[in-house]
Amino acid sequence: MSKRFNLWFILPLAVFVGLVAFFAVGLQRDPHLVPSPLIDRPAPNFRLPQLAAQGKSFSPATYHGQVWLLNVWASWCVSCREEHPVLLKFSREQHIPLVGLDYKDQAADAQHWLDNYGNPYTLTAVDADGRVGIDYGVYGVPETYIIDKAGIIRYKQIGPITLESLQQVILPLLRELQK
């Protein structure tokens, strides 16, 4: 009889420990990282003017058959400053097209930014009203999409690319996709 009782007394403690473990895991997760439904889907098409290139436009079809990156940024975006050196390093070391999507920005400010801090982009498309951003499910700048040879989005980095994420996630994936 007494043995059974002990078991029942321990039950609430066991449930409590289980809940604590559950919450501990839950609290470690960043609620701002919302998984994108666009992963493994074709990159939405668009045609946008290029920054500082009169009359020239850009469309994702340009890079069909190549692996490329689409980096959403803006001159008003604080964490883009943080990410910038990593992008510069990337463009120096890799021969992979890195397209900037200048999101809801003033062309003059964007150009000024690139002149001041260096331009890592193969080209920059101007999404002045953020319409293309909506199609890509952009909700926090910077965001970076990796698009494969078939034009499928394979990865989305939410927030700035760090040296760590570049080396551990992005470069290995690019190598894999380029095979």
Place this chain on the structure above:
Amino acid sequence: MKNLIWVLLVLLGLALSWSALAGEAKPLAEDPVVEQRMIKIAEEMRCLVCQNESLAGSHADLAEDLRQEIREQIRQGKSNQEVMDFMVTRYGDFVRYRPPVKPTTWLLWFGPFLLLALGLAVLAGVLRHRSRTPATEPLSAEQKQHAEALLRDQP
């Protein structure tokens, strides 16, 4: 008298600041029907920038843009479901305040009922166990004698 003047001045200041605030308010959209439908849809959606707010109530820049997008789609004659699908294909189920019923959300939807069933089963088990065991065990001969002795001692 001095106090009264102060009070009047403060009131005047309040009135002025109130009118300044009123001046900043945005004009209502041209079409109240579209606006009403937009708000109804937007209330069902989460703003991704400030996740505790609905798309209808958020002041985030993105929320503003998405509300405009919803307005345009309503004007194009899209149904509420079509607008919702548009958002979900871009931002995922996370934008919905009502998660859809699908295998990954079964636990979320049916978990509470499962817990209720479990609780009822435990309750039934305990009650049956209790009805089978007699409420009080009969006293042994020794206990009976002891009780009688105690009763006899009572004045």
